[in-house]
């Protein structure tokens with residue numbers, strides 16, 4: 132039986148095994164989007180606009196949307212920073228779907244060509260996105276974030292995930308990551324736990340204790356494994372909230 136975490140929440144049609152089988156496809160999504168995302172609401176229209184430009188793959192779309200769906204209520208703040216953002220699709224979803232988010236800062240040391248296509252697709256269906264999004268082509272170590280910003284990092288790779296967490300701690304707002312490539316972060320877990328739990332789990336346990344020790348409340352969830360086996364999502368929120376937090380979750 133599927134756990135709640137393993138269900139598709141943004142696009143429930145993908146719970147159908149026939150569609151779940153294609154959820155990890157890495158080739159660029161094109162005309163197939165018309166049948167897969169036929170509805171009139173904003174998320175389907177955005178996916179069709181992405182597909183019309185062959186901007187990203189089905190995997191990237193599902194990964195970003197399912198991550199966003201799980202963390203949005205905890206992370207949305209006036210400013211949201213998507214660190215190690217790659218093409219930046221996940222951050223763009225906050226600009227597109229979250230009214231309270233006024234500014235999205237995308238940070239990566241390299242800006243891929245697909246970012247332009249994603250922003251063009253967003254502008255077509257949601258003109259308010261353009262003014263909200265800024266891309267900073269810089270190492271995340273050099274990115275200064277405003278106090279209380281919500282911070283996300285999707286598949287930032289190894290120790291970069293820890294740098295994203297550190298940036299979140301410095302900003303004093305919530306931070307959510309989906310870690311991958313744990314090998315460079317091995318030193319963060321003691322060998323006994325690595326042997327008992329496996330490296331990935333041991334490192335994420337260690338991250339959780341470090342965040343709790345820094346005063347945050349940590350929750351784990353996951354996106355459907357049909358999209359990626361690197362599917363654990365760690366969400367850390369300041370205890371008692373913070374001054375820049377929006378009202379109750381919608």
Ligand SMILES: C[S@@+](CC[C@H](N)C(=O)[O-])C[C@H]1O[C@@H](n2cnc3c(N)ncnc32)[C@H](O)[C@@H]1O
Nearest residue numbers: 215216217239240241269270271285286287291
């Ligand atoms: C696996 S990609 C993930 C991209 C995106 N978040 C996603 O989910 O598609 C990792 C990204 O992290 C970026 N990156 C890694 N370390 C970085 C650092 N210290 N500063 C800025 N970008 C970094 C790389 O350039 C790359 O785009």
